[in-house]
Amino acid sequence: xxxxxxFQKIMELKNRxxxxxxxxxxxxVGSTPREVGAxxxxxxxxxxxxxxxxxxxxxxxxxxxxxxxxxxxxxELLEVRxxxxxxxxxxxxxxxxxxxxxxxx
Amino acid sequence: xxxxxxxxxxxxxxxxxxxxxxxxSSDSNVPVGRKAIVLKDESIEGGFGADQLNxxxxxxxxxxxxxxxxxxxxxxxxxxxxxxxxxxxxRLLVCGAGHIAVPLARFACQVGFRVTVLDDREDFAHPSxxxxxxxxxxxxxxxxxxxPLGTSSYVVVITxxxxxxxxxxxxxxxxxxxxxxLIGSRRRVRIVxxxxxxxxxxxxxxxxxxxPIGLPIGAESPDEIALSIISELVCVRRKGAAQARxxxxxxxxxx
Numbered sequence: 001x002x003x004x005x006x007f008q009k010i011m012e013l014k015n016r017x018x019x020x021x022x023x024x025x026x027x028x029v030g031s032t033p034r035e036v037g038a039x040x041x042x043x044x045x046x047x048x049x050x051x052x053x054x055x056x057x058x059x060x061x062x063x064x065x066x067x068x069x070x071x072x073x074x075x076e077l078l079e080v081r082x083x084x085x086x087x088x089x090x091x092x093x094x095x096x097x098x099x100x101x102x103x104x105x
Numbered sequence: 106x107x108x109x110x111x112x113x114x115x116x117x118x119x120x121x122x123x124x125x126x127x128x129x130s131s132d133s134n135v136p137v138g139r140k141a142i143v144l145k146d147e148s149i150e151g152g153f154g155a156d157q158l159n160x161x162x163x164x165x166x167x168x169x170x171x172x173x174x175x176x177x178x179x180x181x182x183x184x185x186x187x188x189x190x191x192x193x194x195x196r197l198l199v200c201g202a203g204h205i206a207v208p209l210a211r212f213a214c215q216v217g218f219r220v221t222v223l224d225d226r227e228d229f230a231h232p233s234x235x236x237x238x239x240x241x242x243x244x245x246x247x248x249x250x251x252x253p254l255g256t257s258s259y260v261v262v263i264t265x266x267x268x269x270x271x272x273x274x275x276x277x278x279x280x281x282x283x284x285x286x287l288i289g290s291r292r293r294v295r296i297v298x299x300x301x302x303x304x305x306x307x308x309x310x311x312x313x314x315x316x317p318i319g320l321p322i323g324a325e326s327p328d329e330i331a332l333s334i335i336s337e338l339v340c341v342r343r344k345g346a347a348q349a350r351x352x353x354x355x356x357x358x359x360x
Binding site: 001002003004007008010011014024027036037074075077089096099101104105 | 109110112113116117126129138141175176177187189190191192194217360
């Protein structure tokens with residue numbers, strides 16, 4: 001999704017009264033699946049729009065976003081390490097680290 | 106207006122701007138999540154309270170816009186701000202609505218281009234062939250004369266005949282664009298470029314045209330050729346035209 005589509009989707013969800021969290025990669029060190037500025041939306045029912053890296057780390061982002069939407073209502077700066085051992089089943093093995101800012105809209 | 110509505114509006118209007126968001130803060134006056142929008146004309150909307158901090162953010166944001174660089178800055182000890190650069194959408198203009206245009210327009214939409222397709226044949230330049238695209242059925246020269254092109258414009262010339270290629274490029278090369286590509290065999294391309302030189306387009310300008318078009322992946326079918334062109338567009342958008350030329354030169358194209 002382009003930035004334009006992301007912000008259009010936020011407006012659409014807000015107009016329907018649906019809480020949504022925006023997750024943005026704000027820092028990336030080493031090999032990461034997506035670049036700084038990449039965005040993903042997490043809805044309160046767990047629906048995702050856009051991507052901050054395919055499988056890599058998105059579960060962690062989704063959990064943080066739901067925590068933010070359902071409990072804390074506060075933004076959170078998340079560190080996602082993609083440094084699982086190569087043998088790990090379904091592991092995040094890209095090798096890099098990214099920081100993702102998760103904020104309720 | 107609420108920040109998000111304003112951001113959506115600015116993007117919709119095709120503005121390029123910087124969205125500054127506090128991501129870490131030890132200063133209770135500048136809470137995490139606080140936002141400021143800095144426009145190209147150096148104006149700031151929203152902001153972080155203190156004038157000095159706003160000025161610093163504005164200067165950093167303007168640099169971010171200029172260099173198209175997204176990063177975290179620390180305008181004040183203990184306050185870390187993410188600078189995001191939100192730009193005008195990339196636009197792709199496809200001149201010629203033939204059999205390559207169909208997959209090309211479809212792929213381009215998928216990778217985030219806003220696509221316009223132009224042809225003088227109404228049955229080809231028909232909205233039913235190009236979902237989610239702006240479709241113009243008009244004489245090439247007339248349509249292109251009034252069409253604004255700029256640094257976020259990408260143009261692919263794939264008309265049905267070399268005389269139409271000359272008409273299209275004659276108008277397009279008078280304006281600036283991030284990318285101009287021309288399809289064709291070596292012979293056809295040579296005829297088109299000679300035709301353009303004869304009508305006064307400089308040789309330097311003609312050398313900037315990506316022709317033969319597309320990254321060299323051995324494409325043969327219309328879908329494959331469209332994919333090769335899209336690969337080149339993505340490369341130019343992400344890495345710049347110089348990088349796309351390096352890839353071509355590596356296999357001896359465009360030397």
